[in-house]
Amino acid sequence: MFKSFTSSQTFSTTALSNGPEMASCLLTVMSRAACVPVNSNNSVPEIVADLRQVRAQALIIENVSSSPHLVEVAETLDLTVQKFPPPTIFEESVD
Numbered sequence: 001m002f003k004s005f006t007s008s009q010t011f012s013t014t015a016l017s018n019g020p021e022m023a024s025c026l027l028t029v030m031s032r033a034a035c036v037p038v039n040s041n042n043s044v045p046e047i048v049a050d051l052r053q054v055r056a057q058a059l060i061i062e063n064v065s066s067s068p069h070l071v072e073v074a075e076t077l078d079l080t081v082q083k084f085p086p087p088t089i090f091e092e093s094v095d
Contacts, residue, residue: 012058013051015040015070016084025060025084035060040070047073060084 010033016022022037029035036054038047040061051059051073058080061067074081 010034010057011036011055012060013038013054013056014060014084015047015067016060016062021062021084029060040067044069044073048077051077051079058082 012029012033012035014022014025014029014035015038016025026035026037034054036050036056038050038059040047042050047070056077056079059070059074060082061070062084064071064081064083071081073079
């Protein structure tokens with residue numbers, strides 16, 4: 001599902017709204033890698049501190065256009081950004 005989660009040594013974070021999407025995402029990612037939810041309503045310095053603390057390698061978000069601060073944080077920390085739900089073969093990729 002997520003091409004960047006190649007081993008159990010991968011640490012990922014999610015910044016999704018609470019609900020079935022968050023649960024589905026956590027279960028899916030945790031079958032391949034460690035995954036920690038992050039509160040996207042926190043300030044940028046708090047999010048950066050959280051991501052550094054868990055040594056995140058990827059950040060999963062709902063929508064790039066509605067989460068510019070999360071994309072900025074990911075770029076600053078050189079994290080892979082994944083969209084959830086992931087694009088289908090008929091949609092464009094976030095990359």
